Structures are given as C-alpha cells and as structure tokens.
Amino acid sequence: MEGPLVSAAEREDRRRAAVFGKVRRALAGEGEGEARREAVRERLSRHKANVIPARGQVDGESRVALFAEMAEKVSATVERIASPEDLPEAVAEYLRAKNLPSALRMGADARLRDLPWQKAPQIELKHGPSDGHDLATLSHAFAGVAETGTLYLVSGEDNPTSLNFLPEHHLVVIAASDIAGDYEAVWAELRARAEKEGLPRTVNLITGPSRSADIEQTLLLGAHGPRALHIFVVGKG
Amino acid sequence: MSLHITSPAFKENAVDALANVDLQQALAHVERGFIHKRQAAVDALPEFEALRREAKAIKDHTLAHLDLYLEAFEENALKAGAEVHFAETAEDARQAVLEICRRVGAKTVTKGKSMISEEIGLNTFLEASDIVPVETDLGEYIIQLRGETPSHIIAPAVHVTRSQVEADFRRVHTHLDPERDLTEPVSLLSEARAALREKFLAADVGITGANFLVVETGSSVIVTNEGNGDLTQILPRVHIVIASLEKLVPNLEDVSTLLRVLARSATGQEMSVYTTFSTGPRRPGDPDGPEETHIVILDNGRSEMLADEYREMLRCIRCGACMNHCPVYHAIGGHAYGATYVGPMGAVLAPALFGLEHTANLPNASTFCGRCESVCPVGIPLPKLMRHWREREYERHLKPATERSGLALWAFLARRPKLYRLATRIGLAALSPFGRKGRFAWLPLAGGWTRHRDLPAPAAKSFVAQWKARS
Numbered sequence: 094m095e096g097p098l099v100s101a102a103e104r105e106d107r108r109r110a111a112v113f114g115k116v117r118r119a120l121a122g123e124g125e126g127e128a129r130r131e132a133v134r135e136r137l138s139r140h141k142a143n144v145i146p147a148r149g150q151v152d153g154e155s156r157v158a159l160f161a162e163m164a165e166k167v168s169a170t171v172e173r174i175a176s177p178e179d180l181p182e183a184v185a186e187y188l189r190a191k192n193l194p195s196a197l198r199m200g201a202d203a204r205l206r207d208l209p210w211q212k213a214p215q216i217e218l219k220h221g222p223s224d225g226h227d228l229a230t231l232s233h234a235f236a237g238v239a240e241t242g243t244l245y246l247v248s249g250e251d252n253p254t255s256l257n258f259l260p261e262h263h264l265v266v267i268a269a270s271d272i273a274g275d276y277e278a279v280w281a282e283l284r285a286r287a288e289k290e291g292l293p294r295t296v297n298l299i300t301g302p303s304r305s306a307d308i309e310q311t312l313l314l315g316a317h318g319p320r321a322l323h324i325f326v327v328g329k330g
Numbered sequence: 331m332s333l334h335i336t337s338p339a340f341k342e343n344a345v346d347a348l349a350n351v352d353l354q355q356a357l358a359h360v361e362r363g364f365i366h367k368r369q370a371a372v373d374a375l376p377e378f379e380a381l382r383r384e385a386k387a388i389k390d391h392t393l394a395h396l397d398l399y400l401e402a403f404e405e406n407a408l409k410a411g412a413e414v415h416f417a418e419t420a421e422d423a424r425q426a427v428l429e430i431c432r433r434v435g436a437k438t439v440t441k442g443k444s445m446i447s448e449e450i451g452l453n454t455f456l457e458a459s460d461i462v463p464v465e466t467d468l469g470e471y472i473i474q475l476r477g478e479t480p481s482h483i484i485a486p487a488v489h490v491t492r493s494q495v496e497a498d499f500r501r502v503h504t505h506l507d508p509e510r511d512l513t514e515p516v517s518l519l520s521e522a523r524a525a526l527r528e529k530f531l532a533a534d535v536g537i538t539g540a541n542f543l544v545v546e547t548g549s550s551v552i553v554t555n556e557g558n559g560d561l562t563q564i565l566p567r568v569h570i571v572i573a574s575l576e577k578l579v580p581n582l583e584d585v586s587t588l589l590r591v592l593a594r595s596a597t598g599q600e601m602s603v604y605t606t607f608s609t610g611p612r613r614p615g616d617p618d619g620p621e622e623t624h625i626v627i628l629d630n631g632r633s634e635m636l637a638d639e640y641r642e643m644l645r646c647i648r649c650g651a652c653m654n655h656c657p658v659y660h661a662i663g664g665h666a667y668g669a670t671y672v673g674p675m676g677a678v679l680a681p682a683l684f685g686l687e688h689t690a691n692l693p694n695a696s697t698f699c700g701r702c703e704s705v706c707p708v709g710i711p712l713p714k715l716m717r718h719w720r721e722r723e724y725e726r727h728l729k730p731a732t733e734r735s736g737l738a739l740w741a742f743l744a745r746r747p748k749l750y751r752l753a754t755r756i757g758l759a760a761l762s763p764f765g766r767k768g769r770f771a772w773l774p775l776a777g778g779w780t781r782h783r784d785l786p787a788p789a790a791k792s793f794v795a796q797w798k799a800r801s
C-alpha cells in the first residue's frame with residue numbers, strides 16, 4: 094500500500110511507470126526500436142485514407158441529394174433553401190408548423206446573426222449557450238457527409254455545443270457546397286483549420302435526432318437530445 | 331470490494347434464466363432485433379468485408395506499437411490541455427477518479443455509459459465515498475434503479491420488460507402523480523428525460539468512457555444514440571474519461587474506418603446518432619464545455635494479454651455483435667455469465683481480467699457454432715480463444731478426470747450438430763457413465779460448466795430443446 098506520505102504526483106508517476114513498464118515488456122519481442130518508431134511516425138503524419146465506400150463518391154447535386162436521402166432515412170428532415178436571406182422566414186414557418194413558441198436561440202456565428210431577421214419579426218432571438226430550457230436552437234454546420242447524412246458541428250462561441258443537445262428541436266444550416274462525400278474529406282479540412290487555431294474542443298458528428306431503443310428494443314426519438322433535427326441546405330451543390 | 335463475480339454459479343444462473351418468464355420475454359427482442367438489422371446494414375455496403383479486414387489490421391498495428399502510441403497520445407492530449415492518468419489496476423483507476431472528485435468537491439457525478447466503469451466497480455466505490463453517481467444512459471439508468479448490472483454491453487437493460495420499467499419508475503419517481511399513464515414506452519422515455527435533465531444541470535463532474543482515443547489529436551471519442559454522453563461531458567465543470575489501453579487508434583482516417591464497421595455491427599445503423607470527438611478542456615472564449623478534462627487510462631490485465639495469444643481479444647471494439655448472434659446468450663441472457671463482460675467476448679475477456687479460477691465456466695458457455703467469429707468486425711477468433719482457456723484450465727488441473735473425458739465426448743458431438751442435438755434430446759442416458767450416481771454433470775452442452783455441481787439427471791428437457799421451445 095502507498096502510505097499517506099507519498100504525494101499525489103509521486104503516485105501518478107509510479108502508476109504511469111508501472112503501466113509503461115508492463116506494456117514495453119509485453120512488446121519486447123516486436124523488433125527493432127527505430128523501425129517501430131518510424132512506423133508510428135509515418136502512420137501519424139501521412140494521413141492516408143483507408144477504403145472509402147463508393148457510395149459517397151458523387152458530385153454536385155447528386156451529392157446533396159444523397160446527403161438528404163441518408164439524413165431522412167434516420168428521421169432528420171431536410172429543406173432546401175435557395176439563399177441565406179430566405180432563412181428567417183423558413184425558420185418562422187418551421188416553428189409555426191410544429192406549434193412551437195416563436196423563440197430561437199443561436200450562438201455568435203455571423204452567418205446566422207447577420208441574416209435579415211427583420212423579415213420574421215415575431216421570432217424572439219436569444220444568444221449564447223443553452224440553459225436547458227430552449228425548445229428550438231439554430232446552429233451552422235462546419236460540414237456534412239453525404240455517405241451517411243452526417244453533420245459536423247464544431248464547438249466555440251459561434252455555435253455552442255449545448256445548442257446541439259439541449260433543445261427539443263435542433264435546426265441546422267449547412268451550405269450545399271460544404272457537403273463532402275466522406276468523413277476523410279472533412280478531416281482534411283479540419284486539420285487545415287487546426288494548423289491555424291488548433292482543433293476545436295468538441296467536434297460533433299450528428300446523424301439524425303436523438304433516439305433510444307433501451308425499452309424492449311422499441312425505437313423512440315428524443316431520448317436526451319433533440320426529438321427533431323431539421324436541416325436547411327442552402328444553395329446548390 | 332467492488333465486483334461481484336457470480337460466474338462460478340453459471341449453471342445455476344443458466345437454469346434460473348431459462349425458467350424466468352420475464353427474462354425470456356425480454357430476450358426474444360435480442361434475437362429478433364439485432365440480427366436482421368445488422369444484416370441489412372452489411373448488405374447495403376459492398377465494401378463491408380474490405381472495411382472489416384482493414385479494421386482488424388488497424389487494431390493489430392496499433393497493438394504491436396502500443397507503447398509508442400501511448401507515449402504519443404499522452405503527449406498530444408497534454409498539448410490539448412487534458413490531464414492523463416495511468417492506472418495499472420482497477421483500484422488505481424478508482425483512486426484516480428476519487429482524487430479528482432475530492433479536489434473539486436464533487437457531490438454528484440453524471441455518467442455516460444461506460445463498461446470500464448462497470449469493470450472497476452466505480453459506482454459502488456463512489457457511493458461508499460459519499461459521492462452520488464447518476465447513470466444517464468436510459469438503459470443504465472433503469473438498471474441503476476433496479477440495483478442490477480448490465481446484461482449486454484451495448485443494451486444494458488435488454489433483460490428488462492416494459493412493465494418492469496414502469497414498476498421501477500413508479501417506485502422511484504414518487505414526486506409524480508401516481509395516476510399517470512405509463513403504458514406506452516414513449517411516456518417512460520419522457521419521464522426519464524425530465525428526471526435526468528435536472529441531474530445533468532446539477533452535476534459537478536461528468537464521467538464518460540471512450541470508444542476510441544485518437545493518438546494524432548489526443549482526443550477521446552464517444553459513440554452514442556441518446557445524447558446523454560454529450561450532456562454528461564459538456565455541462566459539468568470537470569470531464570473525466572475512463573478508457574482502457576486498447577482504445578488507442580492512430581489517426582482520424584483509422585477512426586473513420588472503425589466507425590464504419592462499429593455501428594453497423596452493433597445496432598445495424600449506418601452511423602450512430604452522435605459521434606463526438608473531445609480534445610482537451612474548453613478553449614478561451616468557449617461558452618460551454620468542461621474547464622478540466624482528465625483521461626484515465628486503465629491497464630487492469632491488458633498488458634498481460636498483449637504478451638500472449640489473447641492479444642487478439644484486445645482488438646475488440648465492444649460492438650456486441652457476438653452476443654447478439656450467440657444461441658447461448660439468446661437462451662440465458664447476460665446475467666447468468668456473472669461477470670461484467672458477457673456473451674462470447676465476455677467468455678474470452680472475463681478470465682483474462684478477473685482470473686480463470688473465478689470464471690472457468692465461461693469459456694465453456696458456448697455451442698462453438700462459430701457465429702460470433704463470423705460477425706465480429708475485427709475478426710477475433712472467439713471460439714479458438716475460448717478453447718485455449720479451456721486447455722489452460724486442464725493444464726492447471728482444475729478439472730476432475732471424469733469431466734475431462736466427458737468434455738472430449740462433448741467436443742466430438744459439438745462438431746456434429748445433428749448428432750449433438752440428438753444426443754442432447756434423447757441421448758442423455760447414454761452419456762450417464764460420465765456422470766455420478768443418479769446425478770448428471772450436464773455434459774451435453776458444456777462439460778464442466780460447473781465443477782462439482784450437478785443437476786439431477788437426466789433433465790426433463792435438454793438445454794437445446796428448451797431454447798428451441800421458447801416463443
């Protein structure tokens with residue numbers, strides 16, 4: 094037993110040394126040190142994709158159509174919008190159709206904040222992270238993946254992560270041109286961005302609204318996260 | 331302390347399970363639900379087999395270089411502002427978590443679903459230290475209310491029926507109207523959602539597991555459908571990740587490949603709803619997210635597996651496909667295994683983690699039909715590894731001679747399914763020389779399921795006949 098005289102830091106060091114010692118001993122037969130190091134360096138820096146399914150490898154409008162099809166398959170709803178200027182009215186219409194109060198929370202993302210909200214003056218706009226009592230929130234996606242209808246959302250002041258999980262209805266805007274075929278393409282973009290500002294704290298890949306099948310394997314939407322995920326695809330692919 | 335392993339009573343557990351009407355009703359959902367959904371997802375992706383081969387290769391490469399990847403992961407996680415803690419044993423991991431909770435004065439912690447937490451008995455330990463752990467995954471919440479352990483690695487409450495959930499909610503949620511209608515699953519879900527929402531907002535610390543730890547970025551990844559894991563890690567001030575050594579994956583491309591086989595194998599989804607990459611604590615200017623991120627990396631017997639033939643088991647990505655396709659699991663559920671990990675993967679993993687002397691029955695809890703291996707997304711030869719445990723057991727002379735010879739006969743029959751079924755249905759008497767006087771050492775399905783514990787022989791209905799007769 095470690096006595097009370099051992100400091101927390103010393104305990105941590107001992108535990109670390111014990112684990113590394115055992116793992117190194119277990120791998121002692123794996124061969125020469127430098128070759129192994131080189132293999133690891135190469136793997137961590139080359140960013141080489143493995144097999145990428147053919148499904149997502151389509152362009153333009155077909156890619157947008159595949160994204161929408163896959164997202165709808167997992168119970169998201171998708172709405173095409175010609176221009177960002179049309180968003181305030183489309184949002185107002187969504188809230189009305191779902192019998193929701195005319196209130197919406199969003200982050201500081203200029204692509205959302207600077208929209209002509211005067212076109213839908215009835216909507217009460219709130220900003221900042223969610224306090225857990227919002228029925229509807231609006232986020233801007235970083236990217237999308239057609240292969241599985243997946244959205245990428247990144248944390249930060251622009252699009253607080255709590256907006257993705259706390260509301261009943263999560264509304265997400267994505268530019269059609271930001272829809273990629275596969276995850277690998279989005280990682281490449283995120284890496285490029287990370288070189289400048291580091292990786293965001295949280296990257297959420299979201300594929301449909303929250304669900305659970307924990308009660309008798311019956312699929313139910315809206316377990317802890319949103320019951321509804323509504324995606325506005327803006328522009329042409 | 332902590333873990334209560336009931337594997338030595340496997341046979342009694344199994345007999346009880348077969349006679350348990352509620353359990354049998356609940357288990358029918360496993361067989362009906364998971365198998366077809368997985369198959370449909372596999373059929374919809376022509377590259378699935380190629381992805382499986384790659385997934386296996388990624389894991390093999392990582393395990394062969396695990397020391398170097400651990401160093402690199404630690405370095406990158408630290409760079410991102412996380413703290414990394416290593417734990418050689420379950421006790422080390424519990425202490426690491428407790429030290430953090432104590433330092434920040436935590437009273438309640440919310441928890442995302444984590445099998446490592448189950449493995450180290452974290453909840454009991456925290457409770458004994460006056461910290462209230464609240465499970466937030468719906469299935470985990472249900473079994474926490476019932477004082478049970480998970481019976482499946484991805485569907486922890488799969489053994490519970492809807493009416494049992496209703497009874498538990500009425501018993502615990504006493505502040506609600508006793509006349510409320512809870513007959514529909516959706517009303518149960520809404521009630522749990524409301525009850526847990528308050529807990530999420532009040533917790534001091536959030537504890538999650540990790541499906542993957544990404545070396546390249548120092549990130550931890552959780553894959554969930556409910557969103558509870560995310561609320562667990564973004565709302566409290568402190569986020570603790572507990573994960574075992576073998577969760578490491580080199581880079582984002584490798585994770586993408588593993589993700590493509592994980593959800594399809596697990597639930598038949600193309601992709602789970604939420605796949606979240608968390609890298610360090612919140613950044614300056616971030617309006618939400620934890621202020622501290624800790625990653626506890628657990629060994630607990632895995633480095634020994636790395637050194638021997640059980641290294642292959644460390645490829646496991648905990649999809650649950652092996653148990654979803656296992657006829658023994660379908661018949662008796664997870665609790666009969668009496669260990670944290672159940673089904674075929676548990677039969678290989680539990681002896682490595684908890685000692686063969688406590689779990690020797692589990693590698694025998696199989697018909698060796700091979701379905702588990704055929705669906706495993708990372709190609710783990712589960713029947714072979716189970717057989718190796720049995721051989722080790724004989725080498726250690728843990729078995730009396732009669733059972734050893736009985737086992738040879740059993741193995742002979744098991745390779746011949748028709749004969750096997752026949753023998754188990756009508757031929758019990760023929761096997762009786764291997765049993766003791768008037769008693770029968772339940773040979774047909776698994777000679778040595780329980781040492782020194784016999785059932786009255788012959789059973790009125792064989793095990794195979796009983797599970798055939800269900801539903």
Ligand code: SF4
Nearest residue numbers: 646647649650652706
């Ligand atoms: S052993 Fe294979 S099939 Fe079973 S849980 Fe692990 S990865 Fe899935």
